[in-house]
Amino acid sequence: MVDKAGGVQGQTVHPGKYARIERERRFLLAEAPEPSAATATRMITDRYLVGTRLRLRRAERSDGSCELKFTQKVSIAWPGAIQGLITNTYLSSAEYDLLAVLPAAVLTKTRFSVPPLGVDVFDGTLQGLVLAEGEFTTDEEAxxxxxxxxxxxxxxDDARFTGGRLVENCRQDLLQWLAEYGLHPATS
Structure with a gap:
């Protein structure tokens, strides 16, 4: 359980040397952006490690380069742009491969950088979901x-549209959630 100070039950977590405050706002889009509108495109595979707040990410860029990260997110149950604390560690291929054998729920998406937003177009059971995120350095900016x-x-403020929650749900749940916002993607 996370408290408003960013702590985990029995432990306090503070922004600073290792963790930073994550400020983002998320928006639903009815369709994917035109590829020509994107300044960069990445194919992302997120592995949410079972029973943890940890995520292993593989982001492959169109130029063939790849970014590998190990992330911990400590969420805060506050409304608004402050999502909690985030800590990232960049990994070598060997480190990534070692961690990738751990049990995980997997989510795949294509991220289009369409400034000022990153737009995620999801695959698999989440096909039809197009989610845009804006990241901010200050509360005022957000x-x-x-x-x-x-x-x-x-x-x-709808926790259902966070990666950690999306990866746990079925297609029928997603379609119901999108319908609540007036969106009805193709069901195939």
């Missing part, structure tokens, strides 16, 4: 952000 018109609904 609060004053005006989303572009293609953003259908803000889901920043």
């Amino acid at each position: 609060q004053s952000f005006m989303p572009p018109p293609e953003c259908v609904a803000e889901v920043t």
